[in-house]
Amino acid sequence: MVEAARILQRCDALARHSELEGGLTRVYLSPEHRAVCALVLGWMREAGMQAELDAIGNVVGRYEGSRPGLPCLMLGSHLDTVRDAGKYDGMLGVIGAIECVASLNSRKKRLPFAIEVIGFGDEEGVRFGTTLLGSRAVAGSFDKQVLEMKDSSGIALADALREFGLDPARIPQVARKKHAVLAYAELHIEQGPVLEAEGLPVGIVTAINGFSRLRVALRGQAGHAGTVPMHLRRDALAAAAECVLAVEMIAKKHPELVSTVGRIEAKPGAINVIPGEVTFTVDVRAPKDALRSDAVRAILAEIKSISGRRKIEAKVEPLQEFGVTACAPWLMQRLERAVAARELPVRRLPSGAGHDGMAISAIADIAMLFVRCKGGISHSPLESITADDAAIGAGVLLHFIENFETNAVPA
Ligand SMILES: [Zn+2]
Numbered sequence: 194m195v196e197a198a199r200i201l202q203r204c205d206a207l208a209r210h211s212e213l214e215g216g217l218t219r220v221y222l223s224p225e226h227r228a229v230c231a232l233v234l235g236w237m238r239e240a241g242m243q244a245e246l247d248a249i250g251n252v253v254g255r256y257e258g259s260r261p262g263l264p265c266l267m268l269g270s271h272l273d274t275v276r277d278a279g280k281y282d283g284m285l286g287v288i289g290a291i292e293c294v295a296s297l298n299s300r301k302k303r304l305p306f307a308i309e310v311i312g313f314g315d316e317e318g319v320r321f322g323t324t325l326l327g328s329r330a331v332a333g334s335f336d337k338q339v340l341e342m343k344d345s346s347g348i349a350l351a352d353a354l355r356e357f358g359l360d361p362a363r364i365p366q367v368a369r370k371k372h373a374v375l376a377y378a379e380l381h382i383e384q385g386p387v388l389e390a391e392g393l394p395v396g397i398v399t400a401i402n403g404f405s406r407l408r409v410a411l412r413g414q415a416g417h418a419g420t421v422p423m424h425l426r427r428d429a430l431a432a433a434a435e436c437v438l439a440v441e442m443i444a445k446k447h448p449e450l451v452s453t454v455g456r457i458e459a460k461p462g463a464i465n466v467i468p469g470e471v472t473f474t475v476d477v478r479a480p481k482d483a484l485r486s487d488a489v490r491a492i493l494a495e496i497k498s499i500s501g502r503r504k505i506e507a508k509v510e511p512l513q514e515f516g517v518t519a520c521a522p523w524l525m526q527r528l529e530r531a532v533a534a535r536e537l538p539v540r541r542l543p544s545g546a547g548h549d550g551m552a553i554s555a556i557a558d559i560a561m562l563f564v565r566c567k568g569g570i571s572h573s574p575l576e577s578i579t580a581d582d583a584a585i586g587a588g589v590l591l592h593f594i595e596n597f598e599t600n601a602v603p604a
Contacts, residue, residue, distance in 0.1 A: 195292045195591060197584030203288045206232060207272070208280040216574055219274045221315035221326065222250055222353040229272050233287060233312045240291050241298030242310065248363035249330035250314030250354065252287075256294045258307045265307040266597055267369075267377040267557065268293070268590070271316030271327065271549055279576020281382045285564065287312040289380040289587040293594055306375055306599050313549050320344045320353075323513070328552035333368030374557040375602045376524055377550060378593060380586050381561060382578060384546045386569025394582045395589055396540040397528045398561035400519045401551050403482050405489050406512040407475040409436065409496060413505045415461060415469030430459045430468035432505045439495035440475055443488055450488055451545065452477040474512070480543045482516050518551045521558030523601060528560055531592035535585065546571075558603070562589055 210225040210232075211217045219225040230252050237244035237254030244254040252272065255265070270286025290310040297304070313327030321342045329335045340351040340361055351361045383389075388396050413427035437454045444452035457473040475492060479485035493509060500507035529539045542563065550559035564586035567577035 195289075195296055195584055195587040197580040197587075200285070200288050200292055200583045200587060201578075201580050203236065204280045204284050207284050207288075213277060217274055217278045217280060218276045219272070219278075220320040221273045222320070222357045226250070226273065226314065227357065230312070233272065233291070236288070236291050237294075237310060240295035242291075242294060246359070247330070247367045248354075248359050248361070249327055249335070249367050250357060250359055251327045251331065251367070252312035252314075254291070254294070254310045256297065256308040256310075257303070259303045259305055263305070263307045264373050264375050264599070265309040266594060267309045267311065267374050267553065268379065268594075269309075269311035269313060269377075269549065270379050270381055271313040273313075273315050273317050273319065275317050275319055275572045277574060279571055279573055281566065281576055281578050282384065282571050283313075283316060283381075285382055285578065285583065285586070286380040289583065289590060292587050293591040296591055297594075302595075304595070304597070306597070308594065316549050321350050324547065325549060325552045326350075328549035330364050330367040331369055332552045332555040333365075334552060334555055335364055335368070369556055371556050374553075375599060376521070376597075377553040377557045377559045378524065378528075378590065379548060379550055379559070379561045380590050381548060381563060382566040382571060382576065383542075383563040383569065384566065384571035387542050388540065388563060388565035389567065389569060391540065393538060393540050394565050394585045395532060395537065396542045396563045396565075397525050397532065398520050398544045398563055399525065399541050400480055400517050401544045401546075401548055401561070402478045402480045403485050403515050403517040404476060404478040404547060405485055405514045406477075407489070407492075408510045408512055409433075409473050409475060410508045410510070411436075411471045411500060411505050412508075413469050413503070414467070416467045418465040418467055421467060426467055427504050428467050429471040429505055432499055432503045433457060433459070433471040433473055435499045436496050437473065439499065440492055443491045443495070444477070447479075447484060447488075449481065450477070450479050450484055452488060452492070478545060480517060515547065515551055518554045518559065520550075520560050523603070524558055524560035527596065527601075528562055528589065528593055531589045531596065534592055535589065537585070562586060562593075
């Protein structure tokens with residue numbers, strides 16, 4: 194029904210477009226991004242879709258239903274990657290969805306709704322430091338101010354879009370009307386170890402965990418590492434070290450909570466100088482919004498108390514926040530039927546990672562199907578899935594599509 198070998202071959206083909214030699218890094222609106230857009234557009238057309246690039250750089254393919262212009266079932270995932278990434282995070286969802294449409298097209302099957310497959314241009318947010326640009330444009334929640342944001346070489350998003358041949362003034366037209374999208378479903382690798390541990394090829398996502406991101410700046414007093422006695426120091430890095438451990442400790446108090454200090458920078462950064470300034474980031478995630486906001490509050494209180502005790506000036510800047518995005522129970526049920534139809538056990542699990550569905554949920558109910566990945570590893574060249582699991586994932590998605598009933602969509 195779906196060609197498993199072709200799914201993996203196409204993931205390999207996309208992975209060859211990378212700025213990182215011998216690995217995979219493909220950021221939004223890069224020459225490598227342009228190359229994969231061309232490939233994906235070709236595959237979409239080959240599968241019987243009308244396909245084009247939209248104004249934010251998403252590849253959009255449309256397979257009409259029994260008559261043209263019907264509301265669509267939206268499928269997809271993203272085509273950008275993190276640095277030194279794996280080949281399947283994002284790409285599996287785009288290629289798997291194209292494979293489903295190719296199967297319908299080969300049987301000349303038309304459904305009572307259209308199918309749209311989107312390869313979102315930016316989900317990871319690597320280049321401009323803000324995530325979900327592609328899906329936010331589709332959901333109508335694109336913030337025009339983001340156009341001014343600059344990448345590390347000082348190029349503004351608006352200019353990068355123009356350089357790519359796109360017109361930023363047309364971004365509002367990318368937004369879909371609610372009634373035009375019946376639902377959104379995304380196939381994605383799990384990026385965690387649960388399915389592998391339980392010997393299951395696929396799982397149904399219940400919700401995408403919410404996250405809060407902070408930037409913390411600590412200012413103490415730089416000084417000579419040899420001459421300033423310990424009791425007279427205001428060492429910003431030693432204070433940060435306490436803060437990092439506090440961030441870890443707070444998350445350890447609750448099994449559903451995770452928090453990470455992923456980046457830290459100390460200035461001036463010399464072996465013989467007491468660090469005077471430190472900045473670090475905090476990322477907190479949880480499947481419940483209250484749990485997350487309590488954790489953030491506890492972290493802020495700890496930072497305040499540590500810096501107060503050490504006579505360090507602390508500034509905390511909130512960077513980004515997203516609440517929990519629940520997957521729609523009626524869509525989960527339909528995915529469960531599709532899983533059960535293959536005589537596989539139904540496993541529900543939350544997503545610890547963020548996905549395009551977080552943005553799309555503003556215009557449509559969402560569902561996600563996870564595919565087992567080796568060792569639960571993602572965002573790494575070690576990311577790996579089997580052809581069998583890819584085939585099961587795409588097969589379940591195809592079953593879901595073919596049994597989707599437009600009259601089940603809540604008004
Ligand atoms: Zn992803």
